[in-house]
Amino acid sequence: MRHLYFLIALAPGLALAAAVSAPQGDLPLTAPVPGGIAIVCVGRAPGPAPQVVFDGQRVLVARVGDVWHAVVGLRLALRPGAHELSVLDGETSARTIRFEVGTRDYETQHLVLDPRQVEPSPRNLRRIAREQESLKRAFSTFSDAAPESLGFDLPSEGRVSSSFGLRRFLNNEPRQPHSGLDIAAPAGTPITAPAPAYVLETGDYFFNGRTVVLDHGQGMITMYNHLSQVDVAKGARVARGERIGAVGQTGRVTGPHLHWSVSLNNARVDPALFLSSDVRKQDAAGLRPAALGGAPAESAPVRCSE
Numbered sequence: 142m143r144h145l146y147f148l149i150a151l152a153p154g155l156a157l158a159a160a161v162s163a164p165q166g167d168l169p170l171t172a173p174v175p176g177g178i179a180i181v182c183v184g185r186a187p188g189p190a191p192q193v194v195f196d197g198q199r200v201l202v203a204r205v206g207d208v209w210h211a212v213v214g215l216r217l218a219l220r221p222g223a224h225e226l227s228v229l230d231g232e233t234s235a236r237t238i239r240f241e242v243g244t245r246d247y248e249t250q251h252l253v254l255d256p257r258q259v260e261p262s263p264r265n266l267r268r269i270a271r272e273q274e275s276l277k278r279a280f281s282t283f284s285d286a287a288p289e290s291l292g293f294d295l296p297s298e299g300r301v302s303s304s305f306g307l308r309r310f311l312n313n314e315p316r317q318p319h320s321g322l323d324i325a326a327p328a329g330t331p332i333t334a335p336a337p338a339y340v341l342e343t344g345d346y347f348f349n350g351r352t353v354v355l356d357h358g359q360g361m362i363t364m365y366n367h368l369s370q371v372d373v374a375k376g377a378r379v380a381r382g383e384r385i386g387a388v389g390q391t392g393r394v395t396g397p398h399l400h401w402s403v404s405l406n407n408a409r410v411d412p413a414l415f416l417s418s419d420v421r422k423q424d425a426a427g428l429r430p431a432a433l434g435g436a437p438a439e440s441a442p443v444r445c446s447e
C-alpha cells in the first residue's frame with residue numbers, strides 16, 4: 142500500500158516538471174526581426190515537446206494550451222529573410238520549419254569616452270578575451286529544466302536611459318550595437334531577479350564591471366552589469382523579486398545604471414519583449430520594445446498548422 146501512496150503523491154509533480162505550461166499572456170511579444178524573437182509552432186501536445194535547434198543552438202520550447210511553441214532568439218547581426226529551425230520529434234529524423242525574419246532600423250547613438258577605455262592596453266585585451274570566452278560559455282548554456290515563467294518584472298526601479306539595439310559610435314568609431322536595456326538609477330538601488338532562476342556566474346569584468354548572470358532554464362539567460370555590489374553566490378537559487386545586487390558604475394560606464402541583457406539560444410534580444418503584462422500596463426515610452434519600433438506593445442497571433 143505504501144508504494145502506491147508514493148506513486149500517487151509523485152505523479153502531479155512529475156507532470157508539472159515536464160514542461161512550461163504558460164498562459165498565452167505569459168509568452169513574450171513576437172518581434173521576428175534582428176534583436177527580436179520569433180515564436181514558431183513546432184507541434185501539438187499531448188505529444189512530447191520536440192527538440193528544436195537554430196544556428197547550432199538548442200531553442201526554448203514552451204507549451205501554451207495544446208501547442209508547443211519554439212521561442213527563438215534572433216541576434217542583432219542576423220540577416221533578414223528566410224531561416225530554418227531543425228525540429229526533432231523523439232528518435233525520428235529531423236524535419237525543418239521555415240520562418241521569416243524582417244528588418245528593423247535601430248536608432249544611432251554617439252558616445253564620447255576616455256580614449257584609454259576605448260583602446261585597452263595589450264594586458265587588458267588579454268583579460269577582455271578571457272572574459273568574453275567565459276560569458277560566451279554562460280550564454281551558450283542550455284539546462285533542460287523549463288523556465289517557470291517567460292514574463293519578467295523590471296529588475297530595478299529607474300528610468301530607461303538607453304533602449305536595446307542602439308547602433309553605437311564611441312569617439313566616432315563604430316562599436317557593437319547596444320545588446321541590452323539600460324536603467325538609470327542612483328548607486329545602491331536594489332536589483333532583483335525578474336523571474337525565478339539559478340545564479341550561473343558572477344564576476345568583475347573589464348567592460349561589464351561587477352556582474353551577475355542568471356539561468357532561467359532552456360537557454361534563457363539574463364545578465365546584470367555595472368553593479369556596486371553582488372549579493373548572490375554562483376549556484377544559488379533565486380526567487381522572483383529576490384535581491385541579487387545593487388546599481389553601481391563599475392566597468393566601462395559614464396554614470397550609475399543597470400545594463401540588463403536577455404539572451405535566448407545565445408542571441409541577445411530586446412528585454413522589453415519579456416516584460417509581464419503588469420509592467421507593460423505602465424506604458425512608459427522607454428518600456429516599449431525597440432524591436433517593435435517603439436510602438437505600443439502588441440503581439441501577432443502565432444499560426445499553427447502542425
Ligand SMILES: [Zn+2]
Pocket residue numbers: 303319321322323399400401
Ligand atoms: Zn547598456
